[in-house]
Amino acid sequence: MSAGVRIIVILPFAPEERQAHDGLIAAACALHKENPSAELDIVQLVPMSGAMEARAVGDTARWWECASPSLADTAEPPMITALVRQALSLQGLSEAKQRLILMPPGPQGEELAALLAADLDGCSLGRCTALALTGTTVIGRRPVFGGRLMIELRSHAAVCCATWRPASAHASALQAIPDSAVRQIPMTAPAAESHEVELVQSADAQPRLEGASFVVSGGRGMDGLEGFELLARIAASVGAALGGSLPAVDAGWVPVARQIGQSGKFVAPRLYFAVGISGTPQHLAGVSGSARIVALNRDPEAPIFAVAEAGVVGDWRVILPLLAQRLEARQPAPLILPASGRERD
Ligand SMILES: Cc1cc2nc3c(=O)[nH]c(=O)nc-3n(C[C@H](O)[C@H](O)[C@H](O)COP(=O)(O)OP(=O)(O)OC[C@H]3O[C@@H](n4cnc5c(N)ncnc54)[C@H](O)[C@@H]3O)c2cc1C
Structure with missing residues (x-):
């Protein structure tokens, strides 16, 4: 006590x-x-x-x-x-x-x-x-x-x-x-020493990662901007926020404000879709233990599959264009996910 x-x-x-x-x-x-x-x-x-x-x-x-x-x-x-x-x-x-x-x-x-x-x-x-x-x-x-x-x-x-x-x-x-x-x-005294703050409008019009209930994220395996354009289409069609791993940020495919992991943002979505991401501890440190992870990776031994609830072994070049088409063809509807019944430590 x-x-x-x-x-x-x-x-x-x-x-x-x-x-x-x-x-x-x-x-x-x-x-x-x-x-x-x-x-x-x-x-x-x-x-x-x-x-x-x-x-x-x-x-x-x-x-x-x-x-x-x-x-x-x-x-x-x-x-x-x-x-x-x-x-x-x-x-x-x-x-x-x-x-x-x-x-x-x-x-x-x-x-x-x-x-x-x-x-x-x-x-x-x-x-x-x-x-x-x-x-x-x-x-x-x-x-x-x-x-x-x-x-x-x-x-x-x-x-x-x-x-x-x-x-x-x-x-x-x-x-x-x-x-x-x-x-x-009662706050009577002046609030604080004043700081001049300039608000700069970000050119990034995508939904914010903070508080997002669905995150679509890409890694080094996306191999360029073309892959991220597909991920952005998929994210837009389901109202998800777009994120990426450190190598994807370093390569300039995704803005640094969207980096997920130990040295980036911490996200706690209900669903985390990881594409071309191997699943290193530094990346997974940024994904809440209560998130359901769905992974797409061409390597069946990729560590991300050990923490994913569902996984697809394959090349994103084959799978993502089909997925984007299917999602864009359907009537816009909110993505309804069942409550997470699982917890990982
Ligand atoms: C102090 C420190 C802090 C760090 N902080 C972070 C952080 O905040 N965030 C972070 O992400 N990393 C961080 N890292 C880096 C981390 O160690 C890894 O290097 C990084 O997470 C690997 O990113 P990745 O999974 O995108 O790349 P990789 O590990 O290279 O994985 C790429 C994956 O893509 C798959 N792939 C390739 N081609 C295809 C294809 N065509 N279709 C499907 N799959 C494909 C491969 O099989 C592979 O599994 C940090 C490292 C250190 C030391």
Whole structure:
């Protein structure tokens, strides 16, 4: 049982992945339940009062709405860090001897966790997949070396920050809580030191990888732009987001913002279609364990088949044109996938 650790979940405005956001809340509620002497505060940043949707398991968490109009213009990590710092000091959230500050997974959460840890003189555990409390020790588990190893980190620091993507989160158990249960944090002081931000419209008009429920992805085996044009047609016909492996990005066939893997984006679709991708740990580190993988590869020994739920051994040059034609010929209809009944570790 923990001795008074204060668990504080920070929810930035506009989640990068809604599913991951909800997974974090559900996991934090479960951690709180396992440690009744701990306290749980959930701090949501919103651009205006009343914009928050509070959801929790049980009613033991305190929900805080932290409204700042500056969020309507920009949500840059340094500005969010300043807002969070302000919210923590205004409501005495910094009074606990020991605090575990959690952020949703994803690049924004990771940057915020590192900035906050530096700012509050604490430690950052990075991208955790499991967290536990034993007494005043925070125990985090996280993958390293592209998912080949799991390490366990133990911290006694007064402030411990982490992002948390729970391996199994029961976000469906979340229930809406009434507005009256939400406490306001008055943000009176100016939000932050100002940063000039220039918004540049991306030329990439494809659906975003973040939060996509279907991802079509190509690797070195696509052998050029021609293959990626076919993948883009297939993605467009089913409303999927397009991604690629590191070699495909290096070759310039797919923009760097669409790289999936250890040094790229982390995706958590319900279906991941991997074409001409061998399935290295560095690539698979970016594909959530709950995704169903369907692979097309001409090598029957390709490691991707070991993690794929379905696979086709063949040459994409033969299969993809037929698939694109078939998909484009059908009436546009949303792709309906059955709920995933499988979990991989
Ligand atoms: C620190 C570090 C970080 C890394 N980060 C990432 C990362 O974020 N993302 C990432 O992807 N990689 C990353 N890598 C690189 C990683 O190690 C692999 O090199 C990379 O994932 C391999 O990509 P691939 O599967 O596209 O290519 P390959 O491994 O070369 O596989 C190509 C596949 O295409 C198949 N193929 C070839 N022709 C055809 C055809 N005509 N039809 C069907 N199949 C065909 C082949 O059988 C083969 O299986 C990282 C490496 C390091 C060291």
